[in-house]
Amino acid sequence: MKIVSVEALHLRLPNIEEIADGTQDVLIIRIHTDAGITGIGEVSSQSYVCKAIFEAPRSAERRHGLANLLVGRDPLEVEDLWRYMYHQTNRYGRRGAAIHAISGADIALWDLRGKALGKPVHELLGGAHRTSVRAYASYLFGDTPAATGALAREAVDLGLTAVKFGWGPFGKTLSTDMAHVEAARRAVGEGRDVMVDAGCSLTVASALERARLMAPLGIGWLEEPLSQDDLKGYAELCRQSPVPIAAGEGETTRWGFEDLIERGLHVIQPDVAICGGLTVAREASAMASAAGRRAVPHCFSTGVNLAASLHWMASCADGDLVEYCLRPSPLMRELVRNLPPLVDGRVAVPQAPGLGIELDEDVIAEFRV
Numbered sequence: 313m314k315i316v317s318v319e320a321l322h323l324r325l326p327n328i329e330e331i332a333d334g335t336q337d338v339l340i341i342r343i344h345t346d347a348g349i350t351g352i353g354e355v356s357s358q359s360y361v362c363k364a365i366f367e368a369p370r371s372a373e374r375r376h377g378l379a380n381l382l383v384g385r386d387p388l389e390v391e392d393l394w395r396y397m398y399h400q401t402n403r404y405g406r407r408g409a410a411i412h413a414i415s416g417a418d419i420a421l422w423d424l425r426g427k428a429l430g431k432p433v434h435e436l437l438g439g440a441h442r443t444s445v446r447a448y449a450s451y452l453f454g455d456t457p458a459a460t461g462a463l464a465r466e467a468v469d470l471g472l473t474a475v476k477f478g479w480g481p482f483g484k485t486l487s488t489d490m491a492h493v494e495a496a497r498r499a500v501g502e503g504r505d506v507m508v509d510a511g512c513s514l515t516v517a518s519a520l521e522r523a524r525l526m527a528p529l530g531i532g533w534l535e536e537p538l539s540q541d542d543l544k545g546y547a548e549l550c551r552q553s554p555v556p557i558a559a560g561e562g563e564t565t566r567w568g569f570e571d572l573i574e575r576g577l578h579v580i581q582p583d584v585a586i587c588g589g590l591t592v593a594r595e596a597s598a599m600a601s602a603a604g605r606r607a608v609p610h611c612f613s614t615g616v617n618l619a620a621s622l623h624w625m626a627s628c629a630d631g632d633l634v635e636y637c638l639r640p641s642p643l644m645r646e647l648v649r650n651l652p653p654l655v656d657g658r659v660a661v662p663q664a665p666g667l668g669i670e671l672d673e674d675v676i677a678e679f680r681v
């Protein structure tokens with residue numbers, strides 16, 4: 313079997329708001345073969361830039377576009393193709409947008425391999441440890457603590473057993489931050505988890521101050537308190553924080569996650585559509601597991617990302633949590649026709665070959681740039 317063409321489909325809502333919402337603009341990758349099998353992937357990044365990374369012609373060595381690299385190759389050699397794409401883009405790549413783009417190709421190649429072998433992707437990644445995955449949803453903090461509490465009750469009413477709040481007013485004053493966190497904790501109630509995403513708004517000292525106040529509330533993790541590049545700060549914070557520290561939604565490659573784990577991160581959060589795809593996500597979770605840490609997918613774009621994340625978690629012995637995006641965007645709700653639904657706080661892992669998803673051509677036609 314040979315790859316005959318690679319499509320990078322840019323889908324974009326007509327109006328894009330300046331908010332932390334990755335469901336407004338996505339790049340869907342389709343890899344077609346001479347056997348008539350097509351693999352589907354997704355890139356969650358700057359879609360115009362990543363589309364160009366796919367479509368750029370061949371250049372001098374290690375400066376190629378991805379589509380040209382892939383055409384003519386055997387799609388079943390997924391890990392070899394990852395190394396090939398990484399090496400042949402490394403003059404401009406190695407991290408950032410080039411790895412984001414490789415993520416989309418890699419997810420599509422795993423989907424293709426599963427379809428060709430008649431097996432769901434999780435079986436190829438490491439086995440079926442579960443048929444559904446516990447979900448958590450992410451909310452922006454409300455404008456007031458009362459509004460945050462109301463959102464938390466909404467999450468409970470949806471059957472969720474874990475909720476994350478972040479961004480919005482968080483990170484300005486200690487008293488306001490704690491009022492929001494306490495309101496969320498109270499409304500979510502006993503037996504359910506609350507996590508907090510600081511959106512890179514704190515310093516080591518201000519994060520530690522908040523972590524010490526959050527610990528008695530049983531907060532599940534404090535996410536991205538520091539800049540994504542303040543690795544020394546994370547090392548210092550992780551040594552002292554009584555609340556687990558999470559980060560890594562913007563991290564790429566196995567070497568990036570290896571570094572985060574060595575710095576002491578308690579929870580790493582690879583996004584399969586950013587980190588380098590399922591090939592990297594699987595390596596990252598294996599390293600986390602070996603170090604006694606957790607890997608929990610960051611997942612806030614389309615049903616393609618969700619399906620890939622579900623397969624990844626199903627393949628991990630200790631991976632029973634996935635982020636479930638509740639945004640109303642049709643790119644999240646409708647692009648994947650058989651979007652796995654949230655039922656009693658869990659999401660079923662697709663069982664059909666590959667990722668087990670189908671795209672809605674009408675949604676593609678409506679939102680294609």
Ligand code: MG
Nearest residue numbers: 509535536561
């Ligand atoms: Mg986050």
